[in-house]
Amino acid sequence: MAELPEGHSSRRVVELIFSSGWGGGGGATPEVEALFRVHSAARAVARFEEARAAARAHGAAARCGADGNEMMRFQCRRGASADVFGAGVDTCRLGASASAVRTFACSAAAHASAGGGNGDSATPSGRRAMLASDDPAAARRHASSTADYDSVDMGNGELVVLDSRAVLPCFLIIYKV
Numbered sequence: 001m002a003e004l005p006e007g008h009s010s011r012r013v014v015e016l017i018f019s020s021g022w023g024g025g026g027g028a029t030p031e032v033e034a035l036f037r038v039h040s041a042a043r044a045v046a047r048f049e050e051a052r053a054a055a056r057a058h059g060a061a062a063r064c065g066a067d068g069n070e071m072m073r074f075q076c077r078r079g080a081s082a083d084v085f086g087a088g089v090d091t092c093r094l095g096a097s098a099s100a101v102r103t104f105a106c107s108a109a110a111h112a113s114a115g116g117g118n119g120d121s122a123t124p125s126g127r128r129a130m131l132a133s134d135d136p137a138a139a140r141r142h143a144s145s146t147a148d149y150d151s152v153d154m155g156n157g158e159l160v161v162l163d164s165r166a167v168l169p170c171f172l173i174i175y176k177v
Contacts, residue, residue, distance in 0.1 A: 001039060001172060003034060003035070003037075011035050014035055018130075022108045030176055032174070032175050034173075038169045044165075044168065047165040048134070050165070051150075051163065071134070072133070072170070073134075073159065074106065074109070074110035074130055075110055076113065078115055099162075100162050100164070101160070101164050103158070103160075104157050104158055106157055107130060111128065111130065116128070128176075128177060129172060129173070129175075130173045131170075131172055133167045133168055133169045133170055135167050135168075
């Protein structure tokens with residue numbers, strides 16, 4: 001990982017995307033204290049590239065084609081504080097998949113999914129950690145569909161990706177609630 005200093009163009013973009021997910025709730029937008037670029041191992045990148053190629057083969061969402069066929073998604077582990085070692089991709093079980101990953105379209109929803117707002121999972125200082133990841137927009141199953149799929153749209157911006165190799169962590173955001 002490498003910390004992105006304040007004023008860095010990538011940091012400004014990620015902070016803007018992170019902050020845009022907090023509007024409308026009446027609460028204040030959390031303060032980003034630190035932002036790190038995640039440097040993934042070559043093996044992880046290769047597995048992600050395979051997932052991206054498979055997504056393209058499925059005719060993924062047209063809006064994703066211009067930026068490499070992926071969408072930035074957020075994930076916040078329950079109990080993940082500023083301890084960066086506890087901020088890895090968190091898997092869950094969904095049906096036959098033991099390596100499913102819950103991701104969210106906006107940062108506020110990811111925060112809430114990890115118990116945000118109750119005060120039970122943040123540190124006493126209010127500091128939390130969240131991953132911003134790339135996720136290939138592939139064959140998504142909606143509740144009424146019986147087609148083949150590699151992710152499940154749970155509604156309200158939540159997407160469960162059935163293969164954790166299709167989620168590539170890009171940024172680690174340390175923020176204060």
